[in-house]
Amino acid sequence: MRWLSSADYFARLFMNAPNTLEGLRFAALEAVLQLAEVNPVHARPIFSAVQRQLVGEGLSTATGILPPVQRWLESDTAIPLTKMALVDETPSADGFTRKYLLSMPDRAEVESVQMGFPGRFTACLSSQVGCAMGCVFCATGQMGFSRNLTTGEIVAQAHHVERELRRTNPGERLRNIVMMGMGEPLHNFEPTMEALDILTDNRGLNIGPARVAISTVGYIPGIQKLARHPKRYSLAVSLHGASDEERGKLVPINKRWPLSELLEACREYSALKRARVFFAWTLIRGVNDSDDHAQRLAERLQGMDAHVNLIPLNATEGFDGQAPDDARVRAFQQIIQNSGLPSTVRQRRGIDVAAGCGQLKARKKS
Numbered sequence: 597m598r599w600l601s602s603a604d605y606f607a608r609l610f611m612n613a614p615n616t617l618e619g620l621r622f623a624a625l626e627a628v629l630q631l632a633e634v635n636p637v638h639a640r641p642i643f644s645a646v647q648r649q650l651v652g653e654g655l656s657t658a659t660g661i662l663p664p665v666q667r668w669l670e671s672d673t674a675i676p677l678t679k680m681a682l683v684d685e686t687p688s689a690d691g692f693t694r695k696y697l698l699s700m701p702d703r704a705e706v707e708s709v710q711m712g713f714p715g716r717f718t719a720c721l722s723s724q725v726g727c728a729m730g731c732v733f734c735a736t737g738q739m740g741f742s743r744n745l746t747t748g749e750i751v752a753q754a755h756h757v758e759r760e761l762r763r764t765n766p767g768e769r770l771r772n773i774v775m776m777g778m779g780e781p782l783h784n785f786e787p788t789m790e791a792l793d794i795l796t797d798n799r800g801l802n803i804g805p806a807r808v809a810i811s812t813v814g815y816i817p818g819i820q821k822l823a824r825h826p827k828r829y830s831l832a833v834s835l836h837g838a839s840d841e842e843r844g845k846l847v848p849i850n851k852r853w854p855l856s857e858l859l860e861a862c863r864e865y866s867a868l869k870r871a872r873v874f875f876a877w878t879l880i881r882g883v884n885d886s887d888d889h890a891q892r893l894a895e896r897l898q899g900m901d902a903h904v905n906l907i908p909l910n911a912t913e914g915f916d917g918q919a920p921d922d923a924r925v926r927a928f929q930q931i932i933q934n935s936g937l938p939s940t941v942r943q944r945r946g947i948d949v950a951a952g953c954g955q956l957k958a959r960k961k962s
């Protein structure tokens with residue numbers, strides 16, 4: 597067994613992408629062990645301890661790891677664990693949603709959310725600290741971009757939610773993951789994909805790939821890469837406008853990647869993956885909630901295997917907009933349904949815990 601410094605491992609394996617034990621895919625863990633002249637057969641119990649038992653700092657409590665390997669893992673020269681501390685936790689009044697604000701050693705903060713019902717719990721994870729996309733109604737967009745999260749930091753959020761779920765709801769486990777927290781996940785493509793590949797590994801948390809949704813505001817290079825990724829994760833695209841002029845006012849990157857190109861990328865994704873694309877439409881009173889908007893949205897999506905999620909706006913302090921009333925939401929949905937497109941009105945669950953993206957952090961700062 598060689599006791600290389602962790603800097604040596606990272607230099608050899610990750611070049612300029614530092615990572616942690618949580619952020620190692622099974623094959624990468626085997627490669628690290630090989631470099632340390634540890635038999636790669638030990639990768640399975642280590643991966644299980646980190647990704648399934650979620651032992652975190654308590655590596656010494658892990659079962660199935662031989663003592664010499666355990667001592668190596670706990671030594672200064674082995675791979676470090678992700679450092680993430682809980683700063684704030686807010687349960688919703690209905691008890692279904694818990695929002696966590698997590699802090700990293702560089703003082704960057706991200707938020708993760710546990711949502712759902714018994715048997716159907718979901719983790720909503722962040723991919724970046726802040727966001728460069730600048731959607732005008734979004735609290736994270738209003739913060740600006742700080743940095744990308746590493747693979748380990750994305751995985752560690754899911755671990756935190758799963759541990760809390762096990763503690764607060766014994767017998768329950770995470771069934772779904774949505775990349776809908778802070779940041780544009782396709783703008784941080786490799787770490788996000790690596791994290792999801794780890795979380796869907798059947799030697800770890802074993803979330804079904806079909807139960808993973810990646811939300812994008814229309815970052816076309818990422819959609820194209822996702823269409824060619826080996827695993828089939830669900831794609832959720834935020835539209836909010838049915839013309840370039842309307843959409844560009846809400847979603848600045850529409851100027852770089854206009855609607856026609858975005859929908860073409862979605863059609864390609866759907867064809868290559870043989871998968872339905874989910875479109876999100878945030879309903880803002882007097883801005884994009886009229887019958888005419890609904891009609892034009894339906895026309896844009898005709899012929900595509902698409903599902904429309906309608907989301908009444910979560911108001912933020914930095915955007916002067918309101919959600920429409922329930923009757924307007926129902927009328928909008930009826931037009932979508934009449935066109936033959938399936939649709940759902942997403943409940944604004946957890947609104948009392950500021951569960952719109954970036955809102956908890958924004959509220960803590962004020």
Ligand code: SF4
Pocket residue numbers: 727728729730731734735736737738777778779780812813953
């Ligand atoms: S809605 Fe998503 S993509 Fe747009 S600014 Fe917010 S976090 Fe970024």
